[in-house]
Amino acid sequence: MAVEQRATVPEPKAARQPLRQEVADGIKSYILRNKLRPGDPLPTESALCEALGASRSSVREAIRVLTALDIVEVRHGHGTYVGRLSMSALVESLAFRGLLSPDDDFQVLADLVEVRELFERSMAERLVHGLSEEQVERLQGCVDAMREGHAGEGNGFVDTDRAFHTLLVTPLGNDLIGQLSAAFWDVYVIVAPHLDVFTHEHEAATIASHQRIVDAVRARDAAEFAAALTEHYAPVRRRLAEARARG
Amino acid sequence: MAVEQRATVPEPKAARQPLRQEVADGIKSYILRNKLRPGDPLPTESALCEALGASRSSVREAIRVLTALDIVEVRHGHGTYVGRLSMSALVESLAFRGLLSPDDDFQVLADLVEVRELFERSMAERLVHGLSEEQVERLQGCVDAMREGHAGEGNGFVDTDRAFHTLLVTPLGNDLIGQLSAAFWDVYVIVAPHLDVFTHEHEAATIASHQRIVDAVRARDAAEFAAALTEHYAPVRRRLAEARARG
């Protein structure tokens, strides 16, 4: 159960990697060796210091790296735990890239939206086969929620939209696609406001296109599904093009 | 040009975020405000300490987080610079997930390969339109390199394979797809050996299927291209299925 002991004398000739990297690798090895799950507790900082033969500073910096990757998760005054292994690092990295890219700020967003549409369009062929009635009803529930929340707080609108597209892509049975799709959505929500890209100027039209998608799914009509997708993403493309023209 | 000054007295009632997070945000703001590009130098640690009003430990931990996201890059004894904004964080995060997932180790890899194939399959339709002769020749060059390197060092084989698929997806004009595809390849190469998935037991067959893809591209035959893709990815699926059966 002991954490892997660091070699006291590193390789003399090889270009040594920083100690904090060895510590980070040691923590990852500890998680793998003990087959820990997300949420499981890790040794305290002091315990890791002693086990890995490193100072608090090095251990803390290693933990910070792993935290950024969502491999570990820290709760102040409570302890250190195995992280959720989410796409948070991808979101933050892509969001910053979108904010930084100077010459063509909007290409990043356009690429993002294109991949999302590509994922969902690949669903069309599998529509006839697997797609339970319950899943269709949950999709319908999202659209209904968007209608009700229309007049109310507009904050929940984007969340419902996010949930809709996540649900739409889950029947693929490919968790990676769902998480990437959700991550891209998060990046878009973060970056778009900074580029004067209005995300939801026409909520009514958005609701309508979502309803058309649900109807196509319910009718098991792959062609209509693809057409609905095109209608849904057309205004997004148009807004990006307009913003690019302004910039 | 000064780095953003941190508020000396934080919000008293609100749940304050850690100081290192404020420092990290300050560094990101500095990069954005001065419109720095990847490779541009950042202030030294001491300068950041003074500018942001934080100790060196906090500044270093913030830098560590940004380093993990490839937003900044540090060279020992030299300085701190704006990072390449690569997909390294995604690669490390996904690779660890693949190594950790216990019940179904191979689903992660299967999802990965499926997305890669999805990207490339979406190329088939655009083949006829844009795809320069030069790009075709570069693809052919990859295949030739795989043939020559066959008897020699097998290390370059995987690199050439990676380059081939990166080239294959570039005509889409979507940088994100190319980088995701390459990142997934990197994850596969890292994870597969740990799961007893033999990546290249039949190099000859791999070369042949790549050649068939190039031939299909040269003939501008979208259907043949799709068929060649299926032939190329079939053995990968088979190997994953075999490994899953063993596990």
Place this chain on the structure above:
DNA sequence: GCAAATTTGTCCGTATGTATC
């Protein structure tokens, strides 16, 4: 080639904030 200056890497000690019992 050597030495000095600059910058990041690592360590230690201490004090503070936070959550749990």
Place this chain on the structure above:
DNA sequence: AGATACATACGGACAAATTTG
């Protein structure tokens, strides 16, 4: 409320790597 365990933050000191004169 008090006590304990833990992460957060600070400051100083020295080591290692890189560049420059």
